[in-house]
Amino acid sequence: MVYAAILTGLVALASTFLDGTALLVVLVVLVLFWLFHSLVYVYTWMRMRRVSHPLGLHGDGLHARSQFGEVVAPWEAIASAVIERAWNGRRLRIRLVPRGQPGREGVVDHVPPQLMEAINKRGMRYSLRALDISVEELRQGFVVQSAGRVRVS
Numbered sequence: 001m002v003y004a005a006i007l008t009g010l011v012a013l014a015s016t017f018l019d020g021t022a023l024l025v026v027l028v029v030l031v032l033f034w035l036f037h038s039l040v041y042v043y044t045w046m047r048m049r050r051v052s053h054p055l056g057l058h059g060d061g062l063h064a065r066s067q068f069g070e071v072v073a074p075w076e077a078i079a080s081a082v083i084e085r086a087w088n089g090r091r092l093r094i095r096l097v098p099r100g101q102p103g104r105e106g107v108v109d110h111v112p113p114q115l116m117e118a119i120n121k122r123g124m125r126y127s128l129r130a131l132d133i134s135v136e137e138l139r140q141g142f143v144v145q146s147a148g149r150v151r152v153s
Helices: 002-017 020-049 113-122 135-145
Strands: 055-058 061-066 069-073 078-086 089-096 108-110 124-127
Touching: 002 020, 055 135, 069 113, 078 135, 089 113
Parallel strands: none
Antiparallel strands: 055 061, 061 069, 069 108, 078 089, 089 124
């Protein structure tokens, strides 16, 4: 939505201040930019949809998979799991305990370092629509698999 508003504003500005060939060139560049942005979005979305099981709750811990790799965190390394409301729907945010604290040494990551830094700062985020599970089933899965150590609030 933000990109559409920005591009609409740029078209309005170009129409106001330019005419003739300059206007045509600017409008063609803006259309090409919009097509490029749309193709990148579709490509990224298709790669994300290829991950069949983005989140696995197992007895040994949480298995988080993405198109970039996998993070396996034992239940002791999970600091919190919270369902948040966002502008695009509800999502699950899972935060790990900070580095150097007990339990964190068990985290195994096979993802790029930049992604691990983002996970350390903001946590792992999953749209509930992408997980395709009800909130109650998700809460129950966390409690059962973590033996009551992690509860979704």
